[in-house]
Amino acid sequence: MSILIGKSVTTPQGGPVTLEPKYGNRHGLVAGATGTGKTVTLMTLAEGFSKLGVPVFLADVKGDVAGLALAGSGDAKVAERAAQIGVADYAPAANPVVFWDLYGKLGHPVRATASEMGPTLLARILELNDTQAGVLDIVFKLADDRGLLLLDLEDLRALLGVVADERKDISTSYGLVSTQSVGAIQRALLRLEQDGADQFFGEPALALADLMRTTQDGRGVVNVLAADQLVLKPRLYSSFLLWLLSELFETLPEVGDLDKPKLVFVFDEAHLLFDDAPPALQQRVEQVVRLIRSKGVGVYFCSQFPDDVPDNILGQLGNRVQHALRAFTPRDQKAVRTAAETFVANPALDVAKVISALGVGEALVSTLHDTDTSKAVPMPVERTLIAPPRCRMGAITDAERMQVRAGSPVGAKYDTRVDRESAAEMLAAKAHAATERVDAPKAKTQEDDENEGGFSQSVKDVLFGTKRRQGMVETMAKQTARTVGSQVGRQILRGVLGGIFGGSKR
Known part of the structure; x- marks a missing residue:
């Protein structure tokens, strides 16, 4: 069973354009200008992988990816597009979704130590x-x-x-x-x-197994990260997703090529990952993208321009969906040339010309397929009408979000913070114990002084009575001491002088 991306309109007899599940871990790119349908394409891919039993993790930058959790409205235009593509059994349907949020407001808190x-x-x-x-x-x-x-x-x-x-x-x-x-x-x-x-750092930390859940009927759970506020902090957003990708790479075992991926990881606004990134970090991303395929994880980058992704990483993305690019500026014109050069040529299609003429919901698509002579070969690019997802294509209300969260299988585990x-x-x-050791001798000395002072006072009270009488006694004692001292002093002086004069008489 393949994932239906859409229908080829390169030629009148164009057939379905699909993505083979066994090559879902060969990574991919969804690019195009704002408003050309990238988000709908991502939702179509996420829905297709979920039906195959593959869990998906993707960021919701604008708030409309959350519509995956609810069934579509059954709009007549959507039904007409589905019929035009040849989707005979099209009917609105919801997907199993778990909402996450680094800030803990629009989903379960995501934490890491x-x-x-x-x-x-x-x-x-x-x-x-x-x-x-x-x-x-x-x-x-x-x-x-x-x-x-x-x-x-x-x-x-x-x-x-x-x-x-x-x-x-x-x-x-x-x-x-x-x-x-x-x-x-x-x-x-x-x-x-x-x-x-600060809400992101702490426990309970996110367990990767909770991102790789399937439902009882075999559907892959779609994990939607609320990123409308997070994307305003580009360094935090890109570093968090890179950390998550690195954790998957370091934790998951080697499995080789499978019939379908174990997880699909979608990196929206991919240019934020590489803007101002030092060479060492880019090398780390390249290493992870190159090797995580053997762990059964497919990584899909989403950005406006294909050259937002460095060439050494772009070359590893086997599945491409390119929506319209508007060649209004030199930067846009360069992006158009880059996009045209990265596709396998199709004699029936002038890619550089068509890429600026694509309508909303149209894209140039090339995916990996087997041929008679070899495997995993990029197919010639096809101009494609993108298939509509069965879910709601738009934002959901706060009440609807709360209802989805209430049925989440992981809410009890993550909603309460742990501070061990x-x-x-x-x-x-340690600092408190050190302070107590320093203060203990001082307290002992003060206690001894207080005890000694109390004992001396008690003796005075016994010998001399109350403070008033003690005062009288002390005054009398001082006078007596002065008198005695004067008499003794005079006797000593007389003795000394007498000795001197007496000695001189002799």
């Missing part, structure tokens, strides 16, 4: 320079060496405080740490917290 995110991606989110990123590496290494859990932003702040306090010793053992770098990281963490990202003991609590307890 700071340790899982790692210093490299975290440095990208915080927009740190190389020196500051090096200090962050030291922070993570110090946490490992001292057995401290880094779960949330509070843990990072606490450990940065330790690094600042022990800067000289840490610089000797791990590398130079400056107070300026520590301060810059702390300010970046503050900005991140103000953006609401980690670096912040452990360091606070």
Whole structure:
């Protein structure tokens, strides 16, 4: 069973254009200008994979992908398009959907621990320079060496405080740490917290198995990430999706080529992943995309221009859907040429000319198929009418979203945050214990002084009575002492003088 993308209109006798499930893990690209139908194409693909029992993860940047959760309205124009393409059994239908949201408002909270995110991606989110990123590496290494859990932003702040306090010793053992770098990281963490990202770091962390669910009737669950607010923070958005993709790569076992993918991962607004990305990060993306195919995961990038994706990654995308591009500027004209050059030529089609003339809901499509002589060969490009999905093509209401969330199989697991003991609590307890050890001798001395003072006062009370009588006694005692002292002093003086004069007489 293949996924129907649409019907070829390159020639009058054009047939169906499909995507073979066994090549679904060979990745793909959906590109085109705003308003040309990219989102509908993504929904058609997601629905097709779900019917095959393949779970899907995709971001909802504009809020209309959420319509996958509800049945379509049965619009006459949609039914007419379905009939034109040849979909005989077309009927509106909903898909099994789970909503996710980093901020926990429009879906179940998505969380990851700071340790899982790692210093490299975290440095990208915080927009740190190389020196500051090096200090962050030291922070993570110090946490490992001292057995401290880094779960949330509070843990990072606490450990940065330790690094600042022990800067000289840490610089000797791990590398130079400056107070300026520590301060810059702390300010970046503050900005991140103000953006609401502190809700992302923590527990319970997202379990990848919950993204790879199927229903009892064998449908793949479509995981929709609410990204209308998240996309306004490009670094956080792209780094989160890259982290998720990296976790899949590192966790899933090797399975080779399967009859269908284990998961399809859709990266919308793909240019955000590569804008200002350092070479090391681009190499990481290339490595993941190249190797994750053998883990049974298909990655589909969605962007306006095909050259938003670097050439070394673009060359690995076997399934292409190109919607219209408007060649109004030199940048657009270059994109048109790039798109035309990446397709397998079709003698019946002038790609460079047609790509600017495509209507809404039309696209140039080339997918991998088997031929008589070889396998996984890109087919010649076809001008295609995209098949409509059976779900709602548009946004849903808050009440409808809440109803879908209420039936979610994972809500009880993720909706309540867990805050267990980690670096912040452990360091606070250690500091409290150290303070108590310092204060204990002082408290003991003060207690001894108080006890000694109380005993002396008791003796005075016994010997001399109340304070009033003590005052009288002390006054008399002072007068007596002065009198005695004067008499003794005079006797000593007389004795000394007498001795001197008496000696001189002799």
